[in-house]
Amino acid sequence: MPTINIVQAVNQALREEMRRDNRVVVMGEDVGRDGGVFRATEGLFDEFGQDRVIDTPLAESGIIGAAIGMAVYGLNPIPEIQFLDFIYPAFDQIVTNLAKLRYRSGGQYSCHLVVRAPYGGGIKGGHYHSQSSEAYFAHTAGLKVVIPSTPYDTKGLLLSSIRDADPVIFLEPKRIYRAVKGEVPDGEFTVPIGKARVAREGRDVSIFAYGAMLHVALEAAESARKNGVEAEVVDLRTLVPLDVGAVIASVQKTGRVIIVHEAPKTAGFGAEVSALIAERAVEYLKAPILRITGYDTPFPYSLEDHYLPNASRILKGIEKIMQY
Amino acid sequence: MSHSGPSDFQQVLVSDERGTRGGEPALPEADLKHMYRAMLATRMLDSKALSMQRQGRIGFYVPCAGQEAAQVGSSFALREDDWTLPTYRDTGVAILRGISMKTLFDHLFGNSQDLMLGRQMPNHWGFKSINFVSIASTIAAHLPVATGIAMAMKMRREDKVVMTYHGDGATSEGDFHCAYNFAGVYKSPIVFICENNGWAISLPASMQTASRTFAEKAEAYGFNGIRVDGNDVLAVYRASREAVEFARRGGGPTMIECLTYRMGPHSTSDDPNRYRTKEEMEAWRKKDPIERFRAYLERKGYWTKDYEDEIKSEIDREINEAVQVGEKVSPPSIETIFTDVYSEMPPSLREQLAEAEKQE
Numbered sequence: 001m002p003t004i005n006i007v008q009a010v011n012q013a014l015r016e017e018m019r020r021d022n023r024v025v026v027m028g029e030d031v032g033r034d035g036g037v038f039r040a041t042e043g044l045f046d047e048f049g050q051d052r053v054i055d056t057p058l059a060e061s062g063i064i065g066a067a068i069g070m071a072v073y074g075l076n077p078i079p080e081i082q083f084l085d086f087i088y089p090a091f092d093q094i095v096t097n098l099a100k101l102r103y104r105s106g107g108q109y110s111c112h113l114v115v116r117a118p119y120g121g122g123i124k125g126g127h128y129h130s131q132s133s134e135a136y137f138a139h140t141a142g143l144k145v146v147i148p149s150t151p152y153d154t155k156g157l158l159l160s161s162i163r164d165a166d167p168v169i170f171l172e173p174k175r176i177y178r179a180v181k182g183e184v185p186d187g188e189f190t191v192p193i194g195k196a197r198v199a200r201e202g203r204d205v206s207i208f209a210y211g212a213m214l215h216v217a218l219e220a221a222e223s224a225r226k227n228g229v230e231a232e233v234v235d236l237r238t239l240v241p242l243d244v245g246a247v248i249a250s251v252q253k254t255g256r257v258i259i260v261h262e263a264p265k266t267a268g269f270g271a272e273v274s275a276l277i278a279e280r281a282v283e284y285l286k287a288p289i290l291r292i293t294g295y296d297t298p299f300p301y302s303l304e305d306h307y308l309p310n311a312s313r314i315l316k317g318i319e320k321i322m323q324y
Numbered sequence: 325m326s327h328s329g330p331s332d333f334q335q336v337l338v339s340d341e342r343g344t345r346g347g348e349p350a351l352p353e354a355d356l357k358h359m360y361r362a363m364l365a366t367r368m369l370d371s372k373a374l375s376m377q378r379q380g381r382i383g384f385y386v387p388c389a390g391q392e393a394a395q396v397g398s399s400f401a402l403r404e405d406d407w408t409l410p411t412y413r414d415t416g417v418a419i420l421r422g423i424s425m426k427t428l429f430d431h432l433f434g435n436s437q438d439l440m441l442g443r444q445m446p447n448h449w450g451f452k453s454i455n456f457v458s459i460a461s462t463i464a465a466h467l468p469v470a471t472g473i474a475m476a477m478k479m480r481r482e483d484k485v486v487m488t489y490h491g492d493g494a495t496s497e498g499d500f501h502c503a504y505n506f507a508g509v510y511k512s513p514i515v516f517i518c519e520n521n522g523w524a525i526s527l528p529a530s531m532q533t534a535s536r537t538f539a540e541k542a543e544a545y546g547f548n549g550i551r552v553d554g555n556d557v558l559a560v561y562r563a564s565r566e567a568v569e570f571a572r573r574g575g576g577p578t579m580i581e582c583l584t585y586r587m588g589p590h591s592t593s594d595d596p597n598r599y600r601t602k603e604e605m606e607a608w609r610k611k612d613p614i615e616r617f618r619a620y621l622e623r624k625g626y627w628t629k630d631y632e633d634e635i636k637s638e639i640d641r642e643i644n645e646a647v648q649v650g651e652k653v654s655p656p657s658i659e660t661i662f663t664d665v666y667s668e669m670p671p672s673l674r675e676q677l678a679e680a681e682k683q684e
Binding site: 025056061066075100108141142144166244 | 439441444459470477480509663670
């Protein structure tokens with residue numbers, strides 16, 4: 001089985017599905033002739049031409065709005081937002097139209113499409129190339145939010161997202177676009193949306209993470225083992241719809257919870273997971289729920305390594321939680 | 325003062341005489357009467373709905389009196405399989421394209437037979453049967469979507485056209501710019517109808533832009549913008565027909581600025597006496613689109629008092645039946661709060677539905 005990285009997995013999923021389904025159309029800034037600033041859409045323009053791989057003007061609201069129109073008409077568009085940080089001009093299209101069209105029309109209309117965007121920090125990107133703003137989308141009824149952490153999941157989840165009947169916000173952890181490699185089968189397979197994955201089994205503490213933070217959590221879990229602590233690491237993979245069953249099952253098993261995300265702490269997705277656990281599994285908790293997250297600040301440039309949760313911070317969190 | 329700008333615009337029917345400037349579109353009597361009836365029905369629905377809101381029988385309503393020619397004349401130029409993305413004020417488009425009074429009133433009541441399942445306030449309807457895409461309140465948000473649909477039609481090599489509507493206010497929104505820009509770049513088969521009705525709630529069109537006209541904005545996007553007398557249904561029809569055919573044969577977009585007037589308030593929550601004059605309203609009342617068209621039809625020998633009485637009582641009957649029946653239909657079920665958020669109801673919403681039902 002070939003070993004590829006995350007951005008290659010994206011490319012493979014797009015290419016294979018575009019061959020299979022001629023309703024699939026890719027669009028965005030620099031996705032065509034340039035193959036995407038991260039090369040995610042490399043080669044697609046040569047193979048499928050300008051009718052299916054569309055270089056758009058510089059207007060996120062136009063990109064997403066036009067994609068919505070294409071989806072309403074029966075195409076299957078996959079608009080790219082070059083960096084998640086730039087999605088905000090399109091936020092109205094996403095919240096006002098994309099998330100609500102099926103509901104507001106009484107089911108007469110729907111628009112399924114996948115908004116792809118590289119997200120997250122660690123590439124010396126500063127405020128506007130590093131954001132993790134998944135919480136805004138998780139908070140908007142009608143959207144699904146999917147965040148893979150491995151090449152295998154990237155391809156499988158992207159294929160599932162393209163085929164899903166509902167709009168999906170698909171966030172790609174760009175720091176690990178090339179750094180993380182894994183075995184990915186050629187050809188068709190899917191990973192189900194709405195299912196978490198236990199990346200590492202353990203009995204002492206549950207660490208919930210997603211995206212690039214999954215690997216940081218795994219690193220911390222390895223270090224914790226040296227102190228005799230067996231951490232269970234769960235990759236959420238889909239934020240909405242969340243695999244609540246998997247989360248609660250892990251909490252019931254360990255009784256200790258750490259949630260890790262890059263996004264700022266206040267009202268971040270970790271707050272939602274914390275509330276869910278408190279509602280449904282409080283009697284299993286041996287310790288307070290710990291969130292290890294980005295700080296409530298814009299994303300700093302020189303000090304980004306101090307901002308991002310790292311294995312050492314998570315390890316300290318594990319030590320703290322094991323004292324209860 | 326609402327409209328400013330030059331008085332050069334296309335016109336067929338002269339304002340207050342029973343004459344024309346020439347260039348009448350060659351339409352048979354049946355077609356002219358089809359438009360006339362739609363305009364009349366729109367006006368009659370409008371009066372009824374407004375008064376019902378004042379009586380507390382419906383919660384809210386967006387009137388369109390005065391704009392019937394702009395809406396009916398433009399949409400009549402379309403083929404049945406063309407698509408429209410109107411605004412919440414474009415009731416005339418729905419009526420012209422064949423939506424019944426029953427369907428419209430069920431939505432105004434928000435009852436269980438409403439196609440929108442009571443989820444949205446009036447007039448936020450949508451009708452898949454006539455390819456009329458459902459409406460959001462956010463101004464201009466539909467415009468990039470309209471361009472996207474037109475792009476898709478062209479990508480699929482189909483000869484269909486999109487006609488989308490917006491007001492003078494919408495031209496200030498960023499999405500207006502995005503939609504027009506993409507349409508120009510991709511030469512999409514789309515006709516933009518700008519109903520310049522003089523007011524965006526209380527802001528007069530003269531304060532909405534420093535441009536001389538709205539039509540000239542199209543030039544910045546690489547296509548034609550023309551100005552027509554928006555209360556002259558034949559001028560609107562003629563310009564729209566030309567623009568639709570131009571789009572259909574691959575010529576790209578056109579913008580048609582229809583100079584018209586919002587005779588009523590922005591909505592039932594607005595009091596226009598706070599910001600505009602009775603003199604202005606009276607001046608525009610003299611240019612009433614229905615009266616002008618009636619005068620033309622009478623001159624042609626198509627309109628008689630008997631004809632008028634006949635169709636008025638037909639429309640009256642249809643409206644009254646829709647109101648009497650629709651008002652008694654029950655509201656939608658609690659479950660409709662939770663369906664259609666996604667294609668299938670997820671477990672989290674099934675739980676919330678169960679919770680909501682327990683409250684009953």
